[in-house]
Amino acid sequence: MDWQAKHDRDAFKELWLLFDNDQGRFPLYPGDAVWIEYAYTVSDTKWGRWFQRTVRLPTEHLEVTLAFPAALDPVVWGTETSMTAEASPLPSAPARSEENAMRLFTWSTTRPALHARYRLEWRFRARPATGRESQGVQVSAVRPSEQMRNLGVVQQGAPLLTEAARRFDLPSEREAAERAVDALFASMERIARVHTFAKGMGIAAPQIGIGRAAAVVQPAEQGAGTIVLLNPRVTDIFDDTDEQYEGCLSFFDVRGMVPRPLRITVETTTIGGVTLTTVYERGLARLIAHEIDHLDGLLYLSRMRPGVEPIPVEEYRQTGRTWAYEQ
Known part of the structure; x- marks a missing residue:
């Protein structure tokens, strides 16, 4: 064998x-x-x-x-x-x-x-x-980006992070999609054991070396189920936006101020080939948009306003807090 x-x-x-x-x-x-x-x-x-x-x-x-x-x-x-x-x-x-x-x-x-x-x-x-x-x-202490590299996360500079992920033909590629999702869940579990994500977390298949259109997102809310994204695409963006700091597992030494819409509509495909449409808001919309960007070959750096640079993680003061929004 x-x-x-x-x-x-x-x-x-x-x-x-x-x-x-x-x-x-x-x-x-x-x-x-x-x-x-x-x-x-x-x-x-x-x-x-x-x-x-x-x-x-x-x-x-x-x-x-x-x-x-x-x-x-x-x-x-x-x-x-x-x-x-x-x-x-x-x-x-x-x-x-x-x-x-x-x-x-x-x-x-x-x-x-x-x-x-x-x-x-x-x-x-x-x-x-x-x-x-x-x-x-x-x-010496291991840098956050090196820690993520050690956990199997592909780091900035790898060509795979700048390429559009290949979509699944579902349900005929059901097995390949399940393998990708399985690997994403395993990676998320490894990472969550060494770092707490108060804002929620997500990881896309290219970040673990798989160039397919799959990602998983764990919302910040206690008890919320993990969201599986297969072939996701944003179909509608609402006008209202805000700017918040984001981090990325593929260059975790910095945090960047990124403008995002407060509400997006996303179309995904189920394992069985059914198309679903879901509306996400605020922090969850930010998490979902971040992962869809990965599947389109984009890092959040390309979303930042001209002249704005990321800050070292040592200067970031919002660790352990959720994103803040007006009531």
Whole structure:
């Protein structure tokens, strides 16, 4: 069975197992079943903090085992997510065992739902100091843009950010659209664990290396569901505008004052190929417009008034606050 590195970056690696090899293809047909077992090893400089498995085919049994040096005193926990539900704790805790100076954590589930994502995370309570730390070298704080790069966000200067994303032909490209949305949800989850977004947040497919017309937006309101945008386009812009500071994950060291309409009408396509029209207002309109710009190959810098420059994030004084609007 061959495999393919779909994403291969320092901070994020995604491997696909393929139903083929150099002798030909061997697809699964209705009624067929197969048991797949695979393993891989990473070095102590590359093992990261999480492992995620997405269910893309009907599955009877899924089992994951993580093995770490026991001397690091690892602890492991996990969450379950889907395209329609927020992250929740795994229904059962990973089982722990010791074997040859290794600590093993095994978790399994029966008949997982299609497109469910199971994420196992860990930390080391006795991790030794790095070589630089042991030598007394001061390790400087990571810049916001570098932090986002480490989380797999494509940074300013990459050609993909200046190109119009390719639209999906739905429903015929349903599977490709689902994969893109799945990757966006996973990226949003990673980013939300290291940064709080009081104004809400969004991320577009080109920002994670996928040149397709998909984006997801998480509104600022507590409990509001995540908005999925497939093939979005603005069909109407209302006259009233305002200017607010925006940030962008692809150059997160600065904030820019950007004029935006207070109300927009947006047309999107569902996975099933149905066209929907929605009106967004104020902060949510700003978030949605920002992500649609990404899909059109635009950064908010092109929306700023002539002569206005972004400010360093250190000078920004609205972190942790929502955008302000007149009542």
